[in-house]
Amino acid sequence: MVVWLLFYPNSAYLVTDMIHPFVHYKPTGRFVHDLEFWYHLFLFVTAAVVGLGLGTYSLSSLQLLVAERYGTVRSWVFACIVLVLSSIGIYIGRFVRWNSWDVFTDPHKIWSDVIRIIGDPAELHFMLVFSGMMLVISLVGYLIMRGGMFRLQRRGYR
Secondary structure (H helix, E strand, O other): OHHHHHHOHHHHHHHHHHHHHHHOOOOOOOHHHOHHHHHHHHHHHHHHHHHHHHHHHHHHHHHHHHHHHHOHHHHHHHHHHHHHHHHHHHHHHHHHOOOOOHHHHOHHHHHHHHHHHHHOHHHHHHHHHHHHHHHHHHHHHHHHHHHHHHHHHHOOOO
């Protein structure tokens, strides 16, 4: 489960990739008429939605296992903890530029970066606000998609 948790933030991380069409856009006129811009935006939005969907399915599967063993309330506590940690992980990946495997390949660098972030009030504030925004997006997406999954399960689809 620890390895799963290290890689889980990658699914919602795709939401932050939606910045690329805007960052790399070189206007030659009105962007609303630029087909290349729309192609890239559609591509990144699609990847983000698929990532959120697969992440929801993955977390939901583990949440159901936790619910069977420890009960519904603890399963929701588990899901919320995962979403909080994932939101912090998304910040770490986007701005500190760690990868999931850095935990194994360069753990000393991770600890020095953690100490630096905690020691810098401006960076800590940015991390908390950004992670909070990602938490809201992840939680709302999870609740919406999970609600749809419950309806399908009640109808007999698995």
